[in-house]
Amino acid sequence: MRGYDAARERRAEQRARALLRSCVPDEAWTIYERFGFLYAQPRGRDYAYLIYPYKPLVAYRTDTRELLGEYCVRFNPADARLPPADDVLAKWLAVTADERGLIATANVAAIGSQLEPARLRRDLDRLADWLRTEPAGGE
């Protein structure tokens, strides 16, 4: 494994953020910039996922905001990891392209296993507030 180089990692993250921005909807990008997570609702589902860098995907019901479970997946080689924005984009690509395949790969854990439920609820509140107030909000 190469030694840690902060400048190199910063440049990598800048490139990764540009790629992420070019792939996801504008509102999703804005949410990521403001709050540090993405969300994705697979077509025709009544639930969605919060997507954090290096953390499990978190499923929740979109109508009640009930937290459903953590789905632990990683997209990194054993000895290195992608920039945070690339990790998020990899999850977004996989969950929007092949949700069932991704979830079948994941280790499923109860809410609270890796992410604090209070943080998740706070993020869902932020997301709901933002989607309610932004005219173009929603995906």
Next chain:
Amino acid sequence: MAVMRLLAMRPGQGEILLAEGDVEDPAVERELIAAFRAELDRGMWAAVPVPAPGGRHEAQLVRSFAEIPRDAERVIFFPRAAGG
């Protein structure tokens, strides 16, 4: 001209450009196919960001070059998912 770019996520680098060019040019298409296969051989997944109904955005996983929409501007390679 239908220019396609093949991009791959790499630790410590962000994305790198593997190949690009006009898919309607047979020589360029061969180069794109070779680069595509090499990434899949490395164990990467390939996805194409695509528009979806209702103004949504989503991605399409592609397992062969033939599955890539001919008008796709980008194919993004990323590491295969594993249980975390």
